Amino acid sequence: MSSWATLKIDEKIEAIREAHAKCSGTARTISEKLFELHGYQVSRNAVIGYYARQAEKLKDMPLCGPRAGENKKPLVRESRTHRPKAVATVNAYAEVIEFVPPPVAMPQSRNLTLMELGHRECRYPVDGEKERTLFCGNATGDDSPYCTYHHKLCHGHGTHSERNIDALLRRVA
Known part of the structure; x- marks a missing residue:
């Protein structure tokens, strides 16, 4: 056997x-x-x-x-069925809250090395490896190391509760 x-x-x-x-x-x-x-x-x-x-x-x-x-x-x-990207939801007071992520155009990368990057320039790596890495270099917001496009790419649009925080604050106030 x-x-x-x-x-x-x-x-x-x-x-x-x-x-x-x-x-x-x-x-x-x-x-x-x-x-x-x-x-x-x-x-x-x-x-x-x-x-x-x-x-x-x-x-x-x-x-x-x-x-x-x-x-x-x-x-x-x-x-699995995929939900559409913009989903309309209804909160407890029957207000229709709709989240549509704002379209952000992909910027033209400036291809800067880390040493060439200045203050408030996007630090998103776009090409290369190790010491040859090139970064986006476009202008950033006040509190982000990335430009608007790369910030959205890295952080997404948030959870359902994060997207509806404004409606929750209006209800509480």
Whole structure:
């Protein structure tokens, strides 16, 4: 009898197919059947990992959830829906608050070295490595090391609560 680790891919797939046909189709029951039928000590996580790596070859025998006898739904992640970039939300007082990030045009980089940068010039690296790094060099705001474009690029538009702070302050005041 050989061990699970020494089996070839096709032999493992055949063993999983045989075990899947004789059990409920969960990773736990497949691993138990592999031990009963062939003596392979395979963990539940190893079965899940093998299904993940060999998904194309095992797609006709999907893994099922823990209550496979009740409803035999395959454990497949549904595709995520992407929200639009500008999302309208409604707060507790039914005011519609809409956040639309302001468009900021990408500036033309001045390609300055660190020694050439002056006070209030953008320190965003745009090219090079180590001592040959070149920086944007455009004008910055009062309290930022980056120009407006690179500041937005680095910091994003904030969390939902950060974007709605003005409405919250109006409500409290």
